[in-house]
Amino acid sequence: MNWLSGLAAITLLLVPAQAQTLSGEALVKALRQGGYVIAMRHASSPRETPAKQAANADNVNLERQLDEAGRASATAMGKALRDLKIPIGDVFTSPTYRALETIRYAQFGDPKPIAELGDNGQSMQGGTEAQAVWLRKKVTQFSAGTNTIIVTHFPNLTGAFPQLAAGLADGEALIFGPDGKGGATLVARVKIEEWPKLR
Numbered sequence: 324m325n326w327l328s329g330l331a332a333i334t335l336l337l338v339p340a341q342a343q344t345l346s347g348e349a350l351v352k353a354l355r356q357g358g359y360v361i362a363m364r365h366a367s368s369p370r371e372t373p374a375k376q377a378a379n380a381d382n383v384n385l386e387r388q389l390d391e392a393g394r395a396s397a398t399a400m401g402k403a404l405r406d407l408k409i410p411i412g413d414v415f416t417s418p419t420y421r422a423l424e425t426i427r428y429a430q431f432g433d434p435k436p437i438a439e440l441g442d443n444g445q446s447m448q449g450g451t452e453a454q455a456v457w458l459r460k461k462v463t464q465f466s467a468g469t470n471t472i473i474v475t476h477f478p479n480l481t482g483a484f485p486q487l488a489a490g491l492a493d494g495e496a497l498i499f500g501p502d503g504k505g506g507a508t509l510v511a512r513v514k515i516e517e518w519p520k521l522r
Contacts, residue, residue: 345498345510351521353500353510354409357468360507362458363496364477366400366428366515367393368421379424386420393421394428396494396515401429403518412469415461417441422474425494431472440475450478458483462499463507487512 345353353359368387375385382388389397404411411431416422418436426434439457442450458479464471480488480497487497487509494515502508513521 358465360462360471360499362473365422366397366425367493397425397428400518410469412466414472416474450482455482
């Protein structure tokens with residue numbers, strides 16, 4: 324593939340008109356079949372790092388951690404996916420504490436920390452063009468029969484998908500499906516608190 328066709332494939336991902344073609348029961352039915360990528364922002368986390376006495380015991384580097392709303396919404400999302408019988412395969416995550424904590428509360432299984440999904444130690448200012456390219460490629464890799472989950476950060480998602488991820492809330496997910504041309508298209512955007520309502 325030459326750089327021009329690569330650019331065209333990336334451009335296809337950025338067209339907002341393709342967004343949100345599935346919702347409600349149709350979305351659940353599609354996800355039960357597998358073959359989608361759920362790229363989400365980690366659950367709710369205060370913007371500042373905790374003081375040592377307020378940090379979780381295993382948060383040894385005193386990184387940002389989930390707040391009460393983040394823990395509750397991640398737990399509810401994981402339960403909803405299990406109740407809805409939506410199969411989850413690979414789980415790729417930022418190596419940050421708050422992303423790993425999102426996965427732990429959701430009980431998504433064995434996550435694979437990936438440096439390209441991280442915040443580069445810069446919290447809300449993280450995200451490079453190389454990370455955006457990696458993420459754009461990753462959402463085109465679909466697994467038959469299961470769905471892939473990616474947990475990352477707002478700058479990474481907006482860097483990769485500037486129009487599609489605009490205004491993305493804590494825990495909100497962009498769901499990508501195959502576009503029939505070897506690329507991906509956005510089929511839905513789901514807030515973390517909406518998963519239990521899909522039942």
